[in-house]
Amino acid sequence: MEIWISQLFNGLSVSSILLLIALGLAVTFGLMRVINMAHGEFIMIGAYGAYMTQQIFKSALPRSLFDAYFPVALLASFVLAFAIGYLLEVTLIRFLYGRPLDSLLATWGVGLMLQQLARTIFGAPNVAVSSPTWLDGGWALMPGVVLPYKRLFIIALVAFCLFAMYLYIYRSNAGRRMRAVMQNRDMAACLGISTRRVDAFTFAIGSGIAGIAGCALTLIGPIGPSIGTYYIVDAFMVVVLGGVGKLVGTVAGALGIGVFNTLFEWWTDASLGKVLVFLCIVAFLQWKPMGMFAVRSRSLDG
Amino acid sequence: MQWMSRLPRRAWLLIGYAAAAAALFSAPLYLNDFRLNLLAKCLAFAIVALGLDLLWGYTGILSLGHGVFFGLGAYAMAMHLKLAAGGSRIPDFMGWMGLTKLPWFWEPFKSFAFAAAMGLILPSALALLLGFFTFRNRIRGVYFTILTQALVIITVTLFVGQQAYTGGTNGLTGYTKLFGYSLTSGTAKTLAYLATAAALLAAFAVCRYLVNSRFGKVLRAIRDGENRTRFLGYDPAYYQMAVFAVSAGLAGLAGMLFVLHVGIISPTMMAIVPSIELVLLVAIGGRGTLIGAVIGAILLTQAKSQLSASYPDFWLFLLGALFIIVTVFMPGGIVGLIRQARQAILRRRSENEITLDSIVPKSNGVV
Numbered sequence: 122m123e124i125w126i127s128q129l130f131n132g133l134s135v136s137s138i139l140l141l142i143a144l145g146l147a148v149t150f151g152l153m154r155v156i157n158m159a160h161g162e163f164i165m166i167g168a169y170g171a172y173m174t175q176q177i178f179k180s181a182l183p184r185s186l187f188d189a190y191f192p193v194a195l196l197a198s199f200v201l202a203f204a205i206g207y208l209l210e211v212t213l214i215r216f217l218y219g220r221p222l223d224s225l226l227a228t229w230g231v232g233l234m235l236q237q238l239a240r241t242i243f244g245a246p247n248v249a250v251s252s253p254t255w256l257d258g259g260w261a262l263m264p265g266v267v268l269p270y271k272r273l274f275i276i277a278l279v280a281f282c283l284f285a286m287y288l289y290i291y292r293s294n295a296g297r298r299m300r301a302v303m304q305n306r307d308m309a310a311c312l313g314i315s316t317r318r319v320d321a322f323t324f325a326i327g328s329g330i331a332g333i334a335g336c337a338l339t340l341i342g343p344i345g346p347s348i349g350t351y352y353i354v355d356a357f358m359v360v361v362l363g364g365v366g367k368l369v370g371t372v373a374g375a376l377g378i379g380v381f382n383t384l385f386e387w388w389t390d391a392s393l394g395k396v397l398v399f400l401c402i403v404a405f406l407q408w409k410p411m412g413m414f415a416v417r418s419r420s421l422d423g
Numbered sequence: 424m425q426w427m428s429r430l431p432r433r434a435w436l437l438i439g440y441a442a443a444a445a446a447l448f449s450a451p452l453y454l455n456d457f458r459l460n461l462l463a464k465c466l467a468f469a470i471v472a473l474g475l476d477l478l479w480g481y482t483g484i485l486s487l488g489h490g491v492f493f494g495l496g497a498y499a500m501a502m503h504l505k506l507a508a509g510g511s512r513i514p515d516f517m518g519w520m521g522l523t524k525l526p527w528f529w530e531p532f533k534s535f536a537f538a539a540a541m542g543l544i545l546p547s548a549l550a551l552l553l554g555f556f557t558f559r560n561r562i563r564g565v566y567f568t569i570l571t572q573a574l575v576i577i578t579v580t581l582f583v584g585q586q587a588y589t590g591g592t593n594g595l596t597g598y599t600k601l602f603g604y605s606l607t608s609g610t611a612k613t614l615a616y617l618a619t620a621a622a623l624l625a626a627f628a629v630c631r632y633l634v635n636s637r638f639g640k641v642l643r644a645i646r647d648g649e650n651r652t653r654f655l656g657y658d659p660a661y662y663q664m665a666v667f668a669v670s671a672g673l674a675g676l677a678g679m680l681f682v683l684h685v686g687i688i689s690p691t692m693m694a695i696v697p698s699i700e701l702v703l704l705v706a707i708g709g710r711g712t713l714i715g716a717v718i719g720a721i722l723l724t725q726a727k728s729q730l731s732a733s734y735p736d737f738w739l740f741l742l743g744a745l746f747i748i749v750t751v752f753m754p755g756g757i758v759g760l761i762r763q764a765r766q767a768i769l770r771r772r773s774e775n776e777i778t779l780d781s782i783v784p785k786s787n788g789v790v
Binding site for chain 1: 485553556557560561562564565566568569570572573574576577580581583584585695699702703706736739740742743744745746747749750751754
């Protein structure tokens with residue numbers, strides 16, 4: 122029983138990180154038909170943003186303030202990733218709309234360059250970010266089951282981001298414009314929505330959320346220039362499994378992959394677990410080729 | 424310049440191919456061992472690029488998983504070489520992992536013919552299987568691409584994880600003999616090179632035949648309008664599966680030859696980055712043209728071996744920049760640039776002299 126609970130908790134924790142990463146991917150793909158392979162590098166940017174914030178706190182501010190660095194780092198990561206995402210959209214991505222395969226290759230190139238840039242600036246070895254002391258320890262749920270505060274914090278953070286994202290997409294004017302563009306770009310443009318601005322802003326938000334994910338990852342372990350590549354393919358599988366265009370699909374996809382990945386790895390071993398998850402996804406797609414929650418459309422070549 | 428236009432385009436093409444083939448087959452005469460080995464590697468990659476071009480340039484399906492098919496071919500050949508090197512003993516890494524008996528699936532690889540057949544059949548069969556479960560359900564475009572990338576991840580983790588059977592991260596190496604002859608001698612290297620060149624020519628001929636046949640026409644129709652092709656009574660899924668399998672088989676063939684030249688295969692060589700680099704070979708040369716794939720493979724592999732050793736940092740920046748430049752500014756690749764240049768020249772010439780050609784548009788030859 123104890124081991125089941127802690128495994129499920131681990132699965133939930135993996136899912137929550139995956140969800141944060143896949144959120145931006147699903148939105149950009151649904152909105153612009155652009156596959157952003159450099160998305161993983163925004164995780165890396167966020168993680169190094171947290172690292173730099175910590176270095177600044179260490180060197181410039183009194184020791185007593187050190188524990189306050191983390192909220193600042195979260196904000197810094199978001200802003201940094203948001204800004205770089207906006208820049209990328211304006212300079213490159215907008216030339217690639219509607220060409221998913223080309224955008225995939227071009228953004229892969231961007232990712233490669235960003236990784237190499239990080240390697241040049243920060244060095245190739247991983248760097249460690251010491252987490253704030255108020256996240257040490259864990260919550261003893263029952264004898265034998267201790268849930269680390271760090272992972273609980275990450276889950277709470279993800280829940281918060283998800284809620285904010287929900288409010289933005291479904292309850293704000295900007296979100297309504299975004300959904301309109303997603304459903305019918307030409308019609309939305311005819312009604313006076315600046316699709317250019319919606320695209321750029323949405324891409325930047327997706328990047329910013331990936332930055333938050335990167336900041337959260339610094340709590341779990343050391344970070345390096347290629348940290349994004351570990352997560353990016355899994356995050357894409359979330360998008361494929363969950364379907365494009367609905368928040369709930371991404372959530373369900375992330376939960377499914379995260380939990381099953383953890384469970385299969387527990388039952389078999391790390392390498393076989395991944396194979397089983399892949400087989401399950403392919404099997405599931407036999408049943409629902411467009412993913413769990415696809416937006417229905419009458420167009421044939423949507 | 425006048426005499427050039429007298430010969431028909433076809434004849435020029437044939438002369439060009441003959442010259443290229445002659446240059447390839449006489450390369451052992453004018454290249455030293457190191458250069459020859461490098462060229463052999465380039466030609467092996469050119470074979471993968473051909474297959475990938477058939478799939479991506481002609482059918483519009485992007486696979487990021489060709490490293491896996493390449494790797495399967497390479498592993499099949501390496502397993503045979505490893506067994507041949509060890510004689511009656513089991514391969515060294517199995518001993519380190521505590522195996523005492525050769526696993527059953529290694530047993531038939533003692534025969535070269537079986538290993539060579541498996542190097543083609545395994546990748547094709549895997550491609551056919553994946554194709555069966557995706558194309559039939561109309562999973563295509565980026566969804567398919569992402570699935571192939573996931574295939575790379577799981578294959579690499581599987582090969583690294585099952586260390587006792589695959590050699591783990593180190594892969595398979597430490598073999599020098601084929602049919603009892605040393606692979607490191609000059610003669611053997613020349614022979615291996617010639618075999619690769621012959622394989623490339625054969626692959627090129629097969630691809631050209633496929634592309635110009637009715638099958639090739641359907642492939643291009645699928646690329647340009649899958650649903651229209653469906654409405655015309657073709658089932659795209661079977662064509663897609665077939666071309667995916669052929670493409671994977673070519674990658675397997677290239678992998679087998681690659682192992683002969685390099686003497687090692689490890690999971691890193693079939694991971695995500697090498698797989699996507701294979702796509703760049705095609706993109707740079709010019710997708711949708713067979714000769715473009717070959718040109719791209721030779722140029723990029725040469726450039727990589729020159730630059731990545733001496734300036735590794737710069738190489739990665741360049742590689743990233745190449746991905747962006749090719750997709751944004753030159754989607755036709757090098758061959759596309761040459762075509763544009765030729766058209767510009769032709770246009771200028773026809774502005775100067777008013778000929779019948781410039782008034783009546785000449786019917787365009789089949790490319």
